[in-house]
Amino acid sequence: MEVLFATERDVTGWAADHAAGLRPGLWPYGLEALRDADPEARIASVAEPGRLQVLRDRVAPRRASSSGVPSSDVGVAWDENVARRMLLARPHERMYTGVIWVTDRVERGQDVGRMRDVLRRMSGLWVISRGQVEPLRRFVGEDGPPVGFFTFGVDEDFFAARPWPTRPMVLSIGGDRDRDPATLFATLERVHAERPDVELVVQTTSDAAPPQGVTVVPHVSHRELAELYARASVVAVATRDNLHASGMTVSLEAMATGRPVVMTNTPGIEDYVEHERTGLLAPVGDSSALAGHVLRLLGDEAEARAFGAAGRALVEERLTTRHLAASLAEFVGAEPGRG
Secondary structure (H helix, E strand, O other): EEEEEEEHHHHHHHHHHHHHOOOOOOOOHHHHHHHHHOOOOEEEOOOOOHHHHHHHHHOOOOOOOOOOOOOOEEEEEHHHHHHHHHHHHHOEEEEEEEEOHHHOOOOOOOOOOOOHHHHOOOOOEEEEEEEHHHHHHHHHOOOOOOOOOOOOOOOOOOOOOOOOOOEEEEEOOOOOOOEEEHHHHHOOOOHHHHHOEEEEEOOOOOOOOOOOOOOEEEEOOHHHHHHHHHHHOEEOOOOOOOOOOOHHHHHHHHHOOOOEEEEEEOOOOHHHOOOOEEEEEEEEOOHHHHHHHHHHHHHHHHHHHHHHHHHHHHHHHHOOHHHHHHHHHHHHHEEEEEE
């Protein structure tokens, strides 16, 4: 099995950072655990296809095998953009890919180029948000490749359970395309008005001016991120409506650290944050509800600690990178003993 990432990911540099204790997992997302099922699994990078590779594919398009006949030539791409590169520049007999972005683009009426053709030429597709399953099946068609669902995972050793902080702090992390900085800042403005003693820290790519009392930090390393989670007493995430469960990574890292999560309730997020058990969920765009949840946990340390402990237990039970790799291995037919 060959696991492919975009050249820009710099998997060699990732491995070096992991050896220095700066990143979780030897491979991104801890997928080196696929070697439990296939000891010969390897990681590789794939660049953007050149013009000749694109033209050659249009003349003689390559389609992955769908015969069900076992083959040791298996390519696995983390997302649909890497899948396109794999198909054109580094094809395999059987090819599988995760799908992250295209379902939301289709739902919003945005151009997705030739992505439907790319995905229909895979042996199988998987998603890590339940909210994507049916939209993706509709997109590729009834005669398209099978669509699987399993949950994402976190490195529970790198993001270890940490002692409860001595000073209350609300932390928000992330700046992907479906984060909602306007709702987040409105939430924290309300929290600061009620609890000016609470430290508010946000890592975001937004250029919007933060409200009073909010400290914005630049991009941080994974090691620095782990220390920020340790200082937090509540981790808050606001997202716009989306299908791919934006914020799931932050929620799992926070839960692994033993911190309660307050976040927007979007399709699929309930598989990661269990309302009233590991955190609290609020409707899309509702800064009042988000602020109320944050203030509730700031005002009840016993409940916040209980949610954090439940989150850590849930991660250990079914949401680690080992669980993710095992599910992926099974999906591509590389169960232990069949590698």
